[in-house]
Every structure is written in C-alpha cells, then in structure tokens.
Amino acid sequence: MTDPCPPAAPGPWWRAGRFPLFAAARGLSVTGDLAALSALTVHVFQDTASGAAVSGLFAVRVLPRLFGALAGGLSDRVDPRRLLVFCDLISCAVFVLIACTRPGYAMILGLVLVAESAATVTAPAAQALVARTIPAHALSRANGLLMAVTAIGFASGAAIGGLAATTLGYQYALLVNAASFVLSAALVAALPRVPAVREDDDRGFLAATRAGLGRLRRDRQAAAVAVATIGVTFAAAIDRPALVVLTQRDLAGGSGLAYGLALGGISLGALVATLLMGRLRALTPSAAALVAGIAVEAAGHLGMGLAPTVAAVVIGAAVAGFGDGxxxxxxxxxxxxxxxxxxxxxxxxxxxxSYLADATGSLLGGLVVGAAGPRLTFGLSAALMIACAAVPWYAARNARRSAPL
Known part of the structure; x- marks a missing residue:
C-alpha cells in the first residue's frame, strides 16, 4: 500500500486543509455526542428502572460499529468532507426528533441505531480526511491534537449531559447535541474539497472492500499494527472491572473518589502523550515507538495491579494512560x-x-475478576499487552532482514 499523504506545502503544517476548523468541528461533535449519550442513559434508567434497558442502549450503539470496513470504504469512493457533513446533519435530525417527540424505549433504540450508523461512517471518514490533507511529516502531530480534542470532548460532554439530564431534562442535552452537529457540519463544509482516491473504481463496492482487506492482510507490517491495536484494546478492557473492584473493595480508604482519580490519571497521561507526539524524536511514529507505547501501557497496568495504595494506583493509571496515548x-x-x-x-x-475487542474484553474481565481477583487480572492484562507488542516488533525485524542491502 502507498502513502496517501500529500506533499509538504510552504507554511505551517496546520494550514493544510484548514486543520484548525476540522479540529474544532470534531471537538464540537464529540462533546455533543457524549452529552447526548449521558443524558439518554440517565433518562432510560430513570424511565425504565432497568439495567437491562441501559445495556440495550449500549448494544444498539455498538452494533453498527461492527461494519466499520464497509463504512470506511465509502470515504475511499466519496469526498470524506461530504460524508462528514451528511452524517452530522443526519445525527442532528435524529436527536431533534427524540427531544421533540419524547418517544418510547423501542423508538429511542431505533433512532439511536440510525445516529450510530452515521457515526460509524464518520470515524473512518475523519481519519481518511486527515490522511489526505496533512503532510506525512506532520501527521502524528495532527492525530495527537485530534485525540487530545476528542479526550477533552469525551470528558466535558459526559459532564454536560449528566448535569443537563438531572437538572433541566434529557431533551435539553439532546438539543445541545443537535446544535453541536449543525456547527460541526458548517465548519466541515468550509474545508476544501478532498477528492476520493477511488472514485473511478469500476468494481462493485463489496468486491473493492474485499480487495482492500486482502491488501491489508498481505502488508505484514500494517497487519501487525492492526492486530496489536485490536489486541491491546482487548487487554485494556479486561482491566475495566478490575479497576472498579480494586479501588472500591480491596484498597483501604477506597471510594468513588478513588475510582474517579484513577480514571482521571489515565486521561491525563493520555492527554500529555497525545500533545507530545511528533514533537519529540523519541515519540515519532514508528514500529519501535508502537512497541514502546504498548510496553509503557503494560507497565502502568501492572503497576496498578501491584499498587498498595490509591495514590500508587493513580500513578500507575497515569503511566498506562501515557502509553495508551x-x-x-x-x-x-x-x-x-x-x-x-x-x-x-x-x-x-x-x-x-477495536469495538468488538473492547466489548468482549469488558465481558470477560468481569469473569476473570470474579475468579482470580483484580490484581491477577491486571497481571494478565499486562502479559497480553506484551504479547501484542511482540507482533509489530517481529514484523519490523523481518522487514529489516528482508530489505535489500
């Protein structure tokens, strides 16, 4: 596979493709989306008093994500900018409809399925747009800034949604979300056109999708990165219930605050790493940097499992977050x-x-914690991460050996 990045242009890299407008659009979209999710979750539980109903809401959110390859293939055939605008407007219409009609549970699930289908198209389209507008030397900095914006949007959106749902009513959080989608669509529409790279492909959509996946399998280094990414997601998800049990039950003085501090440590570490990516030579994306990042993340998870105090858990969480970023x-x-x-x-x-690995790991993690306890679960997670790090390391070593002298 060839590098899709454009050549470097004169001037600062962030002027390419009007990147600040795009970053602002993604931040608005993510913030509104998390506000709506938090508000809907609170509303569904208050309306049904059922944990199963809340699980159904999350299941509907995950289901479309399993078809990411098909959704991503659209942005190879259509200008990803147009896809982003279209999907933002579809999501806006969905949440306005929910807010104004206050439908029952079944209708909420159906409408959320539509919005999440649009979001499934949005995620790869956004990353394709970045790949085609940002010069290769600045790609890691652009991705790091976008991940930082996304992390901030997740945190602020969840807080806004929860507060709005409990004080004003869930429909107001949904209207805020709808407004964020309109603003996001307006900003993306102001970006320059990004031509699709396969708009002249005369093969059928499914045939082109199979061919693209075949090329990914044959590119051993790219396939190794994909396998490692999905595997690390699975390993990290196993620890999710372990962190709850460790901070709430096993550590003296543990409380809801302890769990919140641990999550904050992960977020802070990830935020620092994403902002530093591409700025320091040691953090320039490469197979070595990927292996190092996974190793740091594994060390953080192992540190949390061995931590004797809440403070030590928070430190381990920050290390894990840095490696994750x-x-x-x-x-x-x-x-x-x-x-x-x-x-x-x-x-x-x-x-x-990654979505499938996250869901599977979270479910399996509860069983492992129940059988082995949280500390051994953290150890298992760290061991799985090291095994995942070996995949890109081995692929890069083989590539160096086979390279012509």
Missing amino acids: MEGVTAITLLQRAGGSSVGLVMGAVLSG
Missing part, C-alpha cells in the same frame, strides 16, 4: 500511511475490530 497516535498514523487508496477501509476495519 502514545500507542494510539502511533498506530493511527502508521495505518494512515499504509492505507493508500484504501485508507478509509483500513481505518474502519481496525475501528470495528
């Missing part, structure tokens, strides 16, 4: 560079695998 930006950048004319398809396929 480093690994995330590096993997995205390497996959964007390798994607070539199938960059949207590649990113969509990896996102689908």
Whole structure:
C-alpha cells in the first residue's frame, strides 16, 4: 500500500486543509455526542428502572460499529468532507426528533441505531480526511491534537449531559447535541474539497472492500499494527472491572473518589502523550515507538495491579494512560500511511475490530475478576499487552532482514 499523504506545502503544517476548523468541528461533535449519550442513559434508567434497558442502549450503539470496513470504504469512493457533513446533519435530525417527540424505549433504540450508523461512517471518514490533507511529516502531530480534542470532548460532554439530564431534562442535552452537529457540519463544509482516491473504481463496492482487506492482510507490517491495536484494546478492557473492584473493595480508604482519580490519571497521561507526539524524536511514529507505547501501557497496568495504595494506583493509571496515548497516535498514523487508496477501509476495519475487542474484553474481565481477583487480572492484562507488542516488533525485524542491502 502507498502513502496517501500529500506533499509538504510552504507554511505551517496546520494550514493544510484548514486543520484548525476540522479540529474544532470534531471537538464540537464529540462533546455533543457524549452529552447526548449521558443524558439518554440517565433518562432510560430513570424511565425504565432497568439495567437491562441501559445495556440495550449500549448494544444498539455498538452494533453498527461492527461494519466499520464497509463504512470506511465509502470515504475511499466519496469526498470524506461530504460524508462528514451528511452524517452530522443526519445525527442532528435524529436527536431533534427524540427531544421533540419524547418517544418510547423501542423508538429511542431505533433512532439511536440510525445516529450510530452515521457515526460509524464518520470515524473512518475523519481519519481518511486527515490522511489526505496533512503532510506525512506532520501527521502524528495532527492525530495527537485530534485525540487530545476528542479526550477533552469525551470528558466535558459526559459532564454536560449528566448535569443537563438531572437538572433541566434529557431533551435539553439532546438539543445541545443537535446544535453541536449543525456547527460541526458548517465548519466541515468550509474545508476544501478532498477528492476520493477511488472514485473511478469500476468494481462493485463489496468486491473493492474485499480487495482492500486482502491488501491489508498481505502488508505484514500494517497487519501487525492492526492486530496489536485490536489486541491491546482487548487487554485494556479486561482491566475495566478490575479497576472498579480494586479501588472500591480491596484498597483501604477506597471510594468513588478513588475510582474517579484513577480514571482521571489515565486521561491525563493520555492527554500529555497525545500533545507530545511528533514533537519529540523519541515519540515519532514508528514500529519501535508502537512497541514502546504498548510496553509503557503494560507497565502502568501492572503497576496498578501491584499498587498498595490509591495514590500508587493513580500513578500507575497515569503511566498506562501515557502509553495508551502514545500507542494510539502511533498506530493511527502508521495505518494512515499504509492505507493508500484504501485508507478509509483500513481505518474502519481496525475501528470495528477495536469495538468488538473492547466489548468482549469488558465481558470477560468481569469473569476473570470474579475468579482470580483484580490484581491477577491486571497481571494478565499486562502479559497480553506484551504479547501484542511482540507482533509489530517481529514484523519490523523481518522487514529489516528482508530489505535489500
């Protein structure tokens, strides 16, 4: 696969494709989306008093994400800017409809399914747009800034949605979300046109999708990055219930505050890493940086499992978050560079695998914690991460050995 990134242009890299407008659009969209999700979750539980109903809401959100490869393939055939605008407007209409009609549970699930289907198209389209507008030397910095904006949007959106749902009513949070989608669509519409790289492909859509996935499998280094990314997501998800049990039950003085501090430590570490990516030579995306990021993340998870106090858990969480941010930006950048004319398809396929791995790991983690306890669960997670790090390391070593002298 060939590098889809454009050549470097004169002036600061962030002027390419009007990147600040795009970053602002993604921040608005993510903030509104998390506000709506938080508000809907609170509303569904208050209305049904059923944990199963809340699980149904999350299941509907995950289901479309399993078709990420197909969704990503659209951005290889259509201007990703147009896809982003269209999907933002569809999502806006959905949440306005929910807010104004206050439908029952079944109708909420159906409408959320529509919105999440649009979001499934949006994620790979956004990464394809970045790959095609940002010069290769600045790609990691752009991805790092976008991940930082996304992390801030997740945190602020969840807080806004929860507060709005409990004080004003869930429909107001949904209207805020709808407004954020309108603003996001307006900003994206102001970006320059991004030609699709496969708009003249005369093959059928499914045939082109199969061909793109075949090229990913044959590119051993890109495939290794994809496998490592999905595997690390699975390993990290196993620890999710372990962190709750460790901070709430096993540590003296543990409380809801302890769990919140641990999550804050992860977020802070990831935010620092994403902002540093590409600025320091040691954090330039490469197979070595990917392996190092996964190793740092594994060390953080092991540290949390061995931590004797809440403070030590928070430190381990910050280390894990730093490794997670480093690994995330590096993997995205390497996959964007390798994607070539199938960059949207590649990113969509990896996102689908990651969502499935996250859901499976979370379910399995509860069983492992119940059988072995939280500390051994953290150890298992760290061991799985090291095994995942070996995949890109081995692929890079083989590539160096086979390279002509």
